[in-house]
Amino acid sequence: MIASSVDDEARMETPETTQVNHGATLEPADENDRILSIQSHVAYGYVGGKAAVFPLQCIGYDVDVVNTVNFSNHTGYGCFGGTRASAEELASIFKMMDETGLLSPQRLLTGYIPNAAALEVVKKLAQKLKSRNPNLIYLMDPVLGDSGKLYVSQDVIPIYKEMFAYATIITPNWFEVETLTGVPLLSLSALRNALSILHKHVQHVIISSIPLQPWLSKILPETMQPPASADNRQAYLLCISSSRTTETSSHSTVHARLVPLIAGYFSGVGDLFSALTLGHFNNNKRYSATQTPLSFAAAAALHKTYSILEFTNAFAARLPPEDRTTTDDERDAAEPVRKLKRMKGRELRLVQGQYILREEWREGQGKDLQFWDGFWDSS
Amino acid sequence: MIASSVDDEARMETPETTQVNHGATLEPADENDRILSIQSHVAYGYVGGKAAVFPLQCIGYDVDVVNTVNFSNHTGYGCFGGTRASAEELASIFKMMDETGLLSPQRLLTGYIPNAAALEVVKKLAQKLKSRNPNLIYLMDPVLGDSGKLYVSQDVIPIYKEMFAYATIITPNWFEVETLTGVPLLSLSALRNALSILHKHVQHVIISSIPLQPWLSKILPETMQPPASADNRQAYLLCISSSRTTETSSHSTVHARLVPLIAGYFSGVGDLFSALTLGHFNNNKRYSATQTPLSFAAAAALHKTYSILEFTNAFAARLPPEDRTTTDDERDAAEPVRKLKRMKGRELRLVQGQYILREEWREGQGKDLQFWDGFWDSS
Numbered sequence: 001m002i003a004s005s006v007d008d009e010a011r012m013e014t015p016e017t018t019q020v021n022h023g024a025t026l027e028p029a030d031e032n033d034r035i036l037s038i039q040s041h042v043a044y045g046y047v048g049g050k051a052a053v054f055p056l057q058c059i060g061y062d063v064d065v066v067n068t069v070n071f072s073n074h075t076g077y078g079c080f081g082g083t084r085a086s087a088e089e090l091a092s093i094f095k096m097m098d099e100t101g102l103l104s105p106q107r108l109l110t111g112y113i114p115n116a117a118a119l120e121v122v123k124k125l126a127q128k129l130k131s132r133n134p135n136l137i138y139l140m141d142p143v144l145g146d147s148g149k150l151y152v153s154q155d156v157i158p159i160y161k162e163m164f165a166y167a168t169i170i171t172p173n174w175f176e177v178e179t180l181t182g183v184p185l186l187s188l189s190a191l192r193n194a195l196s197i198l199h200k201h202v203q204h205v206i207i208s209s210i211p212l213q214p215w216l217s218k219i220l221p222e223t224m225q226p227p228a229s230a231d232n233r234q235a236y237l238l239c240i241s242s243s244r245t246t247e248t249s250s251h252s253t254v255h256a257r258l259v260p261l262i263a264g265y266f267s268g269v270g271d272l273f274s275a276l277t278l279g280h281f282n283n284n285k286r287y288s289a290t291q292t293p294l295s296f297a298a299a300a301a302l303h304k305t306y307s308i309l310e311f312t313n314a315f316a317a318r319l320p321p322e323d324r325t326t327t328d329d330e331r332d333a334a335e336p337v338r339k340l341k342r343m344k345g346r347e348l349r350l351v352q353g354q355y356i357l358r359e360e361w362r363e364g365q366g367k368d369l370q371f372w373d374g375f376w377d378s379s
Numbered sequence: 380m381i382a383s384s385v386d387d388e389a390r391m392e393t394p395e396t397t398q399v400n401h402g403a404t405l406e407p408a409d410e411n412d413r414i415l416s417i418q419s420h421v422a423y424g425y426v427g428g429k430a431a432v433f434p435l436q437c438i439g440y441d442v443d444v445v446n447t448v449n450f451s452n453h454t455g456y457g458c459f460g461g462t463r464a465s466a467e468e469l470a471s472i473f474k475m476m477d478e479t480g481l482l483s484p485q486r487l488l489t490g491y492i493p494n495a496a497a498l499e500v501v502k503k504l505a506q507k508l509k510s511r512n513p514n515l516i517y518l519m520d521p522v523l524g525d526s527g528k529l530y531v532s533q534d535v536i537p538i539y540k541e542m543f544a545y546a547t548i549i550t551p552n553w554f555e556v557e558t559l560t561g562v563p564l565l566s567l568s569a570l571r572n573a574l575s576i577l578h579k580h581v582q583h584v585i586i587s588s589i590p591l592q593p594w595l596s597k598i599l600p601e602t603m604q605p606p607a608s609a610d611n612r613q614a615y616l617l618c619i620s621s622s623r624t625t626e627t628s629s630h631s632t633v634h635a636r637l638v639p640l641i642a643g644y645f646s647g648v649g650d651l652f653s654a655l656t657l658g659h660f661n662n663n664k665r666y667s668a669t670q671t672p673l674s675f676a677a678a679a680a681l682h683k684t685y686s687i688l689e690f691t692n693a694f695a696a697r698l699p700p701e702d703r704t705t706t707d708d709e710r711d712a713a714e715p716v717r718k719l720k721r722m723k724g725r726e727l728r729l730v731q732g733q734y735i736l737r738e739e740w741r742e743g744q745g746k747d748l749q750f751w752d753g754f755w756d757s758s
Contacts, residue, residue, distance in 0.1 A: 041420075043445045043472055044481040050444070057433050057730050065429070066422045067449055070464070072475040081475025083468055085449070089461065093422055096451035096460025101719050102423040340480050351436050 034062040035278065036103075036129075038090075038122055039111030039271065041067035043082075046348040047074040048112055051268035052275035054350055055304075056109075058357040059279050064105060066093055068113050074267045075151075077343045078336060087117035094125050105129065108138040109278050111271055116155040123159055126166040139278040140167040141270065144176045164201035169281065169294065171274045172198075174210040185210060188219040192376065199244045199252055204281075204294045208273055212236035212258060224258055224370055235261040241298040241369055251376045255295035255369035259306050262313050265327065266346050269309060276301035280361055288363055295369040300361035302369070311353040316345045413441040414657065415482075415508075417469075417501055418490030418650065420446035422461075425727040426453040427491055430647035431654035433729055434683075435488075437736040438658045443484060445472055447492050453646045454530075456722045457715060466496035473504050484508065487517040488657050490650055495534040502538055505545040518657040519546040520649065523555045543580035548660065548673065550653045551577075553589040564589060567598040571755065578623045578631055583660075583673045587652055591615035591637060603637055603749055614640040620677040620748055630755045634674035634748035638685050641692050644706065645725050648688060655680035659740055667742055674748040679740035681748070690732040695724045 035056055040048030053063045068090065071082035097103040108129055113119040130136050142160045145151045157179060164170070174185050183194040198205045210216060216238060217225070226236055237259055242252040281297035291299075316324050323345040325331075325338050332339040350357065414435055419427030432442045447469065450461035476482040487508055492498045509515050521539045524530045536558060543549070553564055562573040577584045589595060595617060596604070605615055616638055621631040660676035670678075695703050702724040704710075704717050711718040729736065 036422075041444070041446065043415075044443045044476055044479075054433065054436050057733070060730060062730050064423045065420070067420065067446070070446055070449065070468070070472070072472045073479055073481055077479050079475060079479055081471040089449070092460040093449070093451045096458060097423055100423075100452055100456050100458055101716065101723065102452055337480065344480065351439060351441050354436070 033060075033107065034064060034105045035107040035109055036064045036066070036105035037109045037111075037275070038066045038068060038113070038125075039109070040069045040071065040114075041065075042071045042073050042080075044073045044347075045267070045344075046272075046350050047268035048271055051271040051348060051350065052109065052111065054354075055272060055357045056275050056279050058354055059276075061107075061279060064097075064102070066090065068111075068118060074343075076265065076267045077340055078332075084114040085118065087115075087121045090118055090121045094121070103129070104133070106133070106135070106137065107278055108136060109141075109275060110139075111141045111274065112143040112152075113156070115153060116159055119156050119159045119163075123163050123166075126163060130166040136166075137168045137278065137281060137283075138166055139169045139171065139274060139281070140164075141171045141274040142176050142180060143270075144172075144179050146173060146175055146270075148175055150179070161201075164198070167202050169204040169206065169277065170198065170202050171206045171208050171270070171277060173208050173270065177207055186215055188215075191219075195242050195252060195254075196250045199242070199250060203244045205242045205252075206277060206294070206298050207238075207240040207242075208270060209237040209239060211261070212238055220256075220258075221370075221372060221374075224256055224372075226258060226260075230260075235263075237261050239298060239302050239369065240372075241292070241294045243292045243294045253292055253295075254372040254375040255292065255298070256372050257299065257302060257367075257369045259302065262306075262309050264313070264316075264346060266309060266312060266348065267343070268348050269305060272308065272348065272350070273301050273305040276304050276357075290371050291363055291368060295371075296361075296363060299363075299368045303361075303367045304356055304359065307356045308348055308350060308353050311356065312346065312349045315349055315352075319345045412439075412486065413443060413484045414486040414488055415443045415445070415484035416488045416490075416654070417445045417447060417492070417504075418488070419448045419450065419493075420444075421450045421452050421459075423452045423726075424646070424723075425651075425729050426647035427650055430650040430727060430729065431488065431490065433733075434651060434736045435654050435658050437733055438655075440486075440658060443476075443481070445469065447490075447497060453722075455644065455646045456719055457711075463493040464497065466494075466500045469497055469500045473500070482508070483512070485512070485514070485516065486657055487515060488520075488654060489518075490520045490653065491522040491531075492535070494532060495538055498535050498538045498542075502542050502545075505542060509545040515545075516547045516657065516660060516662075517545055518548045518550065518653055518660070519543075520550045520653040521555050521559060522649075523551075523558050525552060525554055525649075527554055529558070540580075543577070546581050548583040548585065548656065549577065549581050550585045550587050550649070550656060552587050552649065556586055565594055567594075570598075574621050574631060574633075575629045578621070578629060582623045584621045584631075585656060585673065585677050586617075586619040586621075587649060588616040588618060590640070591617055599635075599637075600749075600751060600753075603635055603751075605637060605639075609639075614642075616640050618677060618681050618748065619751075620671070620673045622671045622673045632671055632674075633751040633754040634671070634677070635751050636678065636681060636746075636748045638681065641685075641688050643692070643695075643725060645688060645691060645727065646722070647727050648684060651687065651727065651729070652680050652684040655683050655736075669750050670742055670747060674750075675740075675742060678742075678747045682740075682746045683735055683738065686735045687727055687729060687732050690735065691725065691728045694728055694731075698724045 056063050069084045071080045073080050177194050181194040181197040183190050238256055240256045242254045244252045277297045280300040283293040287296055323341045325342050435442050448463045450459045452459050556573050560573040560576040562569050617635055619635045621633045623631045656676045659679035662672040666675055702720045704721050
């Protein structure tokens with residue numbers, strides 16, 4: 001360690017002081033804007049905090065990092081080691097941060113919380129932070145499951161619903177929307193119904209990804225449809241942002257953008273997207289008439305996340321054949337190393353692609369979410 | 380979470396794929412060069428892994444992060460919450476990483492390890508990694524104490540000494556050198572003696588900081604002395620790098636550079652320095668006749684660490700008076716918040732100063748360590 005301590009602190013002048021300037025590529029995050037991020041930690045690879053913190057640091061935020069689990073790697077590998085933080089441990093960390101005067105973030109980000117007891121502790125924290133600072137921007141990613149499968153226990157669901165009261169933005173995927181609202185997303189009216197339910201509590205809702213199935217394709221405005229030239233085997237995902245217009249309205253301003261699905265399972269993508277959404281959200285800035293603070297943030301997050309995914313996918317495609325096998329549960333079961341190698345090859349390339357994360361984001365680059373005119377019109 | 384999974388993985392083509400390029404500002408770290416970093420984690424602020432990982436990511440390394448403690452904040456605040464990872468937890472994480480094929484870093488970085496049992500686990504890991512890969516670059520920061528005070532228990536000292544056998548580079552401060560060698564640094568012959576003892580086991584030694592006391596001032600070559608114009612109340616620290624010339628030689632190539640001391644205690648400085656030293660060390664590259672791989676890495680690390688410290692110090696100096704009090708044990712004891720505020724104001728400004736971390740480092744910018752000609756000459 002370097003010693004930098006002396007008894008006589010009167011000598012504060014340092015000769016040879018060089019002038020330092022902020023890097024021009026940084027987003028103009030307020031110098032004092034800090035984010036408290038509460039999610040999982042893995043030693044190897046990029047999910048949870050490992051997928052969220054570095055990108056937020058790259059765009060200029062100080063991030064306070066509380067780890068809800070300490071695992072060797074993400075659970076998608078099929079085997080992992082380490083421990084979950086108990087509710088008591090989390091509470092003791094928050095308590096000590098509070099007593100030390102270190103618990104006054106301007107933004108809060110929560111992701112995977114291992115169980116109901118731990119989630120209760122996080123709920124109380126969110127409540128406390130929100131009551132102290134009504135301007136707290138809390139992005140809650142209600143991590144429940146994906147593609148029709150829950151990966152948390154049922155008893156966290158009601159707690160997430162209670163936590164809506166403190167959330168500024170939520171970023172469920174389609175399955176999480178269905179789980180939280182009880183509404184299967186199979187029609188425009190179902191989609192409206194689900195958004196209405198969520199907006200009763202939360203001003204800003206992003207449905208991070210809905211597969212472009214026939215029902216959705218039918219209702220999607222012409223301008224948002226896949227290009228006519230597209231390969232018709234190509235699947236798509238829709239990202240929807242929805243901001244409630246007034247306190248009492250059940251209606252909202254809806255924006256959306258379609259992106260081609262990149263086949264294969266990549267972990268940490270949702271964690272990265274949520275972090276970037278929070279990082280790019282600014283409700284004090286003025287946008288053009290066609291955008292909202294939420295649609296702007298969602299566009300930045302979607303573009304950067306998608307670019308990282310393409311970059312990672314391109315890397316994975318160049319690996320030796322044994323490192324880029326396709327999902328095959330039978331063969332994976334017979335030869336577990338097959339899956340391990342595939343997972344390893346698909347870890348997000350955040351470090352190598354950090355120039356993507358740092359891009360300054362502006363409207364009008366052809367990657368904005370589009371206003372969904374008439375979304376709420378009964379017809 | 381964003382769903383990015385589909386059943387049919389045949390659809391690997393993605394239209395609209397954009398070309399991606401590496402950012403020009405990145406150091407040319409090998410794409411596949413990974414660092415395994417084993418040190419402390421704090422939720423708030425920048426010491427241990429929080430001071431090491433982001434800088435290494437900024438210069439292009441994938442970093443695997445194993446947390447030896449999970450604390451709310453660094454212990455310098457006087458109060459903190461959280462837990463230490465047990466030796467069993469650490470062993471289980473390493474074991475699982477190994478079984479999952481995730482334990483083959485090219486570089487290893489170790490810092491604060493809370494106790495002898497945990498350090499034994501890390502020792503076994505270092506031994507295993509080194510025996511598998513003799514080219515492993517292991518930077519061991521033997522974190523023992525500072526300014527004359529031990530902050531670990533005595534029983535870790537012999538284990539650190541055993542671990543020298545696996546280390547490529549060690550970065551003790553003057554107090555750690557004295558503790559590890561038993562030699563008080565009070566003369567040129569003592570300094571030679573201490574380096575000889577360390578070089579019996581380790582090829583590359585950096586003494587990260589020695590205060591420029593009269594004995595050192597007397598033996599320091601003329602070209603390394605403080606500028607004649609310097610304020611004579613200004614204190615200085617010397618950074619020494621020493622690379623053993625041959626396997627058997629007890630002599631070494633010594634370089635050094637003096638930097639003005641920045642008064643006040645800043646935490647995490649040594650952790651940042653060690654991380655940057657490892658990140659900039661490249662023993663496959665050719666340097667000019669006056670430099671070694673170690674002196675090059677030490678110069679980069681010293682310059683960037685010092686610049687971050689200046690940047691942080693300049694920030695702290697602009698804070699309101701209550702946030703930038705001087706150290707005064709009596710007043711701190713009477714009013715603990717005084718110390719908390721001071722500590723908070725002195726957290727390293729790594730995020731805001733990240734452009735410093737990302738600077739491409741070259742020789743000959745006037746910040747190199749200088750060759751200490753005749754260091755070993757008996758005279």
